[in-house]
Amino acid sequence: MKLLTATSRTQGQRDNDFNFCVEGELVIVAPLVCDADAEDPDGGCGCGRSFGGLNSGKGTTTALVSDLDFTPDDAALAIRSALEQSSFIQFMRPEDVDDVIADTLELADGFDVGTVVEQRLGHIQARD
Numbered sequence: 736m737k738l739l740t741a742t743s744r745t746q747g748q749r750d751n752d753f754n755f756c757v758e759g760e761l762v763i764v765a766p767l768v769c770d771a772d773a774e775d776p777d778g779g780c781g782c783g784r785s786f787g788g789l790n791s792g793k794g795t796t797t798a799l800v801s802d803l804d805f806t807p808d809d810a811a812l813a814i815r816s817a818l819e820q821s822s823f824i825q826f827m828r829p830e831d832v833d834d835v836i837a838d839t840l841e842l843a844d845g846f847d848v849g850t851v852v853e854q855r856l857g858h859i860q861a862r863d
């Protein structure tokens with residue numbers, strides 16, 4: 736199935752790009768955006784424009800649409816266990832976790848494998 740993974744491709748296209756993730760790890764859109772970025776994805780923090788790596792717990796502004804040998808159940812389990820070990824979990828209700836999982840499973844829909852995408856306050860778009 737198609738999922739988003741951390742990539743360094745196209746890093747630098749925006750002045751405020753960053754990538755602290757491990758290349759190829761699964762990413763999610765962070766479930767919470769702080770005040771600094773709440774209205775502006777180019778705010779001071781970075782959480783409004785980044786993806787979170789499930790293994791590293793770090794952020795990247797670029798993700799790659801990848802065709803991985805995962806079933807939706809496999810991916811859901813990976814996302815759930817990563818969230819449960821993250822600092823986000825203390826702010827999340829069980830239904831929030833379910834929402835993040837459902838959203839993550841659909842993030843790559845509508846994009847071709849190999850497309851580099853970015854996120855702007857939860858809106859996913861392709862880069863050139």
Ligand SMILES: [Zn+2]
Nearest residue numbers: 769772780782
């Ligand atoms: Zn933030």
